[in-house]
Amino acid sequence: MTIPRSYLFVPGSRPDRFAKAAAAGAGAVIFDLEDAVGHEDKDAARAHVAQWFAEGGDGLVRINGIDTPWHDDDIAALRDIAAEIMVPKAAPAAMADVAARLPGRQLLALVETVAGFAALRDTVNTPGLMRLAFGNLDFSADARIPEGGHGLDHARFELVLASRLGGLLPPIDGVTTALADPEAIARDVRHARSMGFGAKLCIHPAQVAPVNEGFAPSNEEVVWARRVIAALEGAKGAAVQLDGKMIDRPLIDHARHILQGIDPA
Known part of the structure; x- marks a missing residue:
């Protein structure tokens, strides 16, 4: 099994970018139905992503949260699509809901709230869960901890421990917002790897190569x-x-x- 080191987001509302994202060299592409898609574009994004998979494409899908009006429609659209699912604002109830409604599906849990963080030791027992990912920006805002530096290292360390206790793959670190600064990406990868992470979320194709290189064994x-x-x-x-x-x-x-x-x- 090849374990992804990089996960590249692409908005589900931008089908013109799908092929480019798939060719960017990322270990996996995340077709986003959540934050990157405006309210008025949710239905179209869902249809675009369904078409991508119907035509033989692969990847993951980040669905909308259990507390949103789009969650049920996302679940319904994905029942016949062989895609891994990223669950946002992951907590035991949200994970159990997706696992029960999409049985047998591989799941990624995006931990991005204080409540989700506090329940990590329960979340890792979700059937089908393969990996935890750190939603560093949302978590930083929710925890009232400034993003940057080492203020979030306790949370990162807990994701590593919880992953190990749950028998999961090493977790995925959150995004780096600097799009055109390879050294910033490389620095963040070195830090994440030193803490036990095995991959990173990317928000631009230019970030993929330095992430892959940084997590590769020397x-x-x-x-x-x-x-x-x-x-x-x-x-x-x-x-x-x-x-x-x-x-x-x-x-x-x-x-x-x-x-x-x-x-x-």
């Missing part, structure tokens, strides 16, 4: 991981040593995760 990491796996295979069930040091199960798992992430996504 050559040194790949060499180390391959040596660990080779030592494990050579040990034939005995204790594993490398460079005079014991290699235990967490390090072996880490090596396998590195090698899983070699393919660009």
Whole structure:
């Protein structure tokens, strides 16, 4: 399985951008029916996205929240569409609603409220949930914590822990609003990766390449991981040593995760 490192949003109301987004190199494209679409364009956006999938396109769909008048129509439109679903303002009730009404569907939970954050340990038990994503801008506003710097690091750390406890993939960091500043993207990716994140949300195609590169394992990491796996295979069930040091199960798992992430996504 190739695990995405980058998730690129495209407004569902802009079908002229769909193919460009799909060709941007992102690990996954998120067709947005929520924040990027005005109230008057919701029905058209839903129809455009349904057509994209009917014609063989793939990706994820961010639906409108359970507390909006468009939620039920989104669910109805997606019943016959093989798309992963991103649930906004994720909390246990919202996740349970989508999981029950779209059974068997893979889900992403966008954590962007204080209430959703407080209930993370319950959210991760949602059937079909694959990954948590951090809605950093909305969460910052709701928590009254200025965006930027390290003010949101406690929330990021909790997403990493909750993902691990729930057996999920490493979480997805939120957006960087600087569209034309590759160093800002690279800096945010380095910070997110250092905290245990495995991917990032993108809001412009120009952000995809630096995000993919930033979350890719380094050559040194790949060499180390391959040596660990080779030592494990050579040990034939005995204790594993490398460079005079014991290699235990967490390090072996880490090596396998590195090698899983070699393919660009």
